[in-house]
Amino acid sequence: MQPLTLYVLDLSRPAGADPDAAIIRRQVGDAVLRTDDLGVTRGDGIFETILVHQGVAQAMDAHLDRFARSAAMMDLPAPERALWRRAVEVAAAEMAPLAPFAAVKFVMTRGVETEDIPTGFAYGFVPDDPAGARLDGIDVVLLDRGYRHDVTETSPWLLQGAKTLAYAVNKAALREAARRGAHDVIFVSSDGYVLEGPNSTLIARIDGVYITIPVALGVLPGTTQGDLFAALELAGAPTRVSELFPADLTTADALWLCSSTRGAAPIRSVDGAPVTVDREVTAMMNDALGARTT
Amino acid sequence: MQPLTLYVLDLSRPAGADPDAAIIRRQVGDAVLRTDDLGVTRGDGIFETILVHQGVAQAMDAHLDRFARSAAMMDLPAPERALWRRAVEVAAAEMAPLAPFAAVKFVMTRGVETEDIPTGFAYGFVPDDPAGARLDGIDVVLLDRGYRHDVTETSPWLLQGAKTLAYAVNKAALREAARRGAHDVIFVSSDGYVLEGPNSTLIARIDGVYITIPVALGVLPGTTQGDLFAALELAGAPTRVSELFPADLTTADALWLCSSTRGAAPIRSVDGAPVTVDREVTAMMNDALGARTT
Numbered sequence: 001m002q003p004l005t006l007y008v009l010d011l012s013r014p015a016g017a018d019p020d021a022a023i024i025r026r027q028v029g030d031a032v033l034r035t036d037d038l039g040v041t042r043g044d045g046i047f048e049t050i051l052v053h054q055g056v057a058q059a060m061d062a063h064l065d066r067f068a069r070s071a072a073m074m075d076l077p078a079p080e081r082a083l084w085r086r087a088v089e090v091a092a093a094e095m096a097p098l099a100p101f102a103a104v105k106f107v108m109t110r111g112v113e114t115e116d117i118p119t120g121f122a123y124g125f126v127p128d129d130p131a132g133a134r135l136d137g138i139d140v141v142l143l144d145r146g147y148r149h150d151v152t153e154t155s156p157w158l159l160q161g162a163k164t165l166a167y168a169v170n171k172a173a174l175r176e177a178a179r180r181g182a183h184d185v186i187f188v189s190s191d192g193y194v195l196e197g198p199n200s201t202l203i204a205r206i207d208g209v210y211i212t213i214p215v216a217l218g219v220l221p222g223t224t225q226g227d228l229f230a231a232l233e234l235a236g237a238p239t240r241v242s243e244l245f246p247a248d249l250t251t252a253d254a255l256w257l258c259s260s261t262r263g264a265a266p267i268r269s270v271d272g273a274p275v276t277v278d279r280e281v282t283a284m285m286n287d288a289l290g291a292r293t294t
Numbered sequence: 295m296q297p298l299t300l301y302v303l304d305l306s307r308p309a310g311a312d313p314d315a316a317i318i319r320r321q322v323g324d325a326v327l328r329t330d331d332l333g334v335t336r337g338d339g340i341f342e343t344i345l346v347h348q349g350v351a352q353a354m355d356a357h358l359d360r361f362a363r364s365a366a367m368m369d370l371p372a373p374e375r376a377l378w379r380r381a382v383e384v385a386a387a388e389m390a391p392l393a394p395f396a397a398v399k400f401v402m403t404r405g406v407e408t409e410d411i412p413t414g415f416a417y418g419f420v421p422d423d424p425a426g427a428r429l430d431g432i433d434v435v436l437l438d439r440g441y442r443h444d445v446t447e448t449s450p451w452l453l454q455g456a457k458t459l460a461y462a463v464n465k466a467a468l469r470e471a472a473r474r475g476a477h478d479v480i481f482v483s484s485d486g487y488v489l490e491g492p493n494s495t496l497i498a499r500i501d502g503v504y505i506t507i508p509v510a511l512g513v514l515p516g517t518t519q520g521d522l523f524a525a526l527e528l529a530g531a532p533t534r535v536s537e538l539f540p541a542d543l544t545t546a547d548a549l550w551l552c553s554s555t556r557g558a559a560p561i562r563s564v565d566g567a568p569v570t571v572d573r574e575v576t577a578m579m580n581d582a583l584g585a586r587t588t
Contacts, residue, residue: 002407006329031325032328035300036295147484157463166462168453172369190442
């Protein structure tokens with residue numbers, strides 16, 4: 001996913017100053033980061049990836065909320081909301097003529113080690129076409145995330161629930177899934193609680209109720225899942241936030257992994273065991289996501 | 295720790311070509327990395343930090359071995375040993391007139407997402423002066439690393455034992471230690487095995503035997519610990535690789551955290567409980583490290 005637009009944020013300027021003066025357009029492919037940026041040497045930063053529909057970033061407030069939450073969990077300075085919103089808007093608007101659906105990734109790192117000024121940037125790109133995954137469904141495997149379900153409470157330094165740049169384990173888990181012939185992963189805690197995907201949120205329908213996992217278990221608050229639950233509730237469907245266990249997945253009516261760029265991807269197998277794909281509800285979900293105006 | 299020398303490696307060239315042609319000197323402070331480098335966006339890369347004494351990198355082979363081991367654990371291409379050795383030598387030599395003791399950090403990332411060419415660089419810097427820590431000792435706290443002691447075997451995608459750029463948890467643990475008034479951390483597995491520091495290896499002396507932790511528990515093979523064990527064995531001291539538990543630390547004769555840039559730092563307290571600092575042996579250890587010629 002080659003960036004097609006790139007903006008660097010000047011985070012040294014005083015808070016409240018004109019955002020546009022702090023958002024600097026760069027050429028795609030410019031090298032703009034130093035090798036001693038802590039985002040590089042330590043994965044010491046946070047990010048969000050936001051869907052862009054016809055130049056408009058979707059679920060902006062939910063992403064900005066989560067970005068601020070991640071910053072707090074990482075003891076990073078609070079992101080200046082108006083500045084980040086504006087940067088994402090600018091990068092998103094530039095994608096409008098390039099693709100009807102695009103995405104913007106925005107990143108804040110702790111900056112260069114001795115300087116105490118965060119590094120910020122946002123770039124636009126065109127994600128992989130989700131049509132196949134949405135229609136045919138995806139094969140997933142369950143992988144141990146290694147942590148107990150309660151580490152956000154007992155061990156906050158493990159940063160579970162923060163969306164950090166330190167995603168090497170998530171990438172390694174996806175490589176393990178590929179080795180097993182699957183497309184994606186659902187992580188399970190070391191004590192057997194179902195969690196989330198490496199970059200997606202689980203929704204399970206069990207006995208007609210749409211269920212997702214509590215953030216207290218160290219999963220990210222799902223921005224796409226949030227909008228899907230709102231749409232489901234509008235349509236009169238019951239929703240719930242609840243713990244789930246692997247055995248629940250085998251008895252579910254249907255399962256989805258939800259993320260900004262892929263939308264709702266139905267799961268067609270878990271560890272090789274078939275899961276029913278509900279094409280009608282999946283289409284309704286993705287239509288609802290596509291109909292968002294913000 | 296501001297870099298004082300910087301070299302970028304051209305890892306697109308054919309293996310076996312002249313290393314010097316692939317090692318490109320850059321100005322310190324140059325921005326040389328793209329924002330879509332997977333080392334930045336995913337912490338998807340590996341690194342080593344090597345001590346430089348009078349321009350000569352120390353324990354080079356042990357660091358290159360570990361670098362190759364980390365690459366394999368991350369499914370990265372095998373680093374070309376002669377090239378990386380030469381890059382570290384060049385960056386190290388340039389530090390000779392700047393400081394008697396310096397360090398070189400060298401990094402390989404998975405590169406820009408769509409290009410399949412790793413990114414490589416090496417920079418020299420002067421680390422914090424370790425004299426105070428070596429003389430006075432350090433206060434440490436025990437923190438849960440969240441994983442069981444056996445995850446390298448059961449769950450290799452958790453990358454325990456690989457030295458990756460995804461160090462956000464290590465940095466968060468050090469911030470937690472600071473909040474508790476301590477200098478450093480010893481991680482403990484979720485099932486109660488003593489592991490290592492966020493960037494150091496533990497040596498415990500118990501009943502006169504010098505003990506370090508097996509790498510099978512997901513700790514890094516310690517390059518400095520390796521040289522210290524060699525020196526201790528030469529001096530006739532017994533050494534052993536063995537599991538330890540927190541209760542063992544309270545009964546130890548002495549404890550050290552060992553790393554390339556700090557050498558052997560004696561521990562003077564664990565969770566507030568005093569530990570005897572053996573200044574004589576500590577001085578002998580650091581003298582042995584300082585007397586290395588390679």
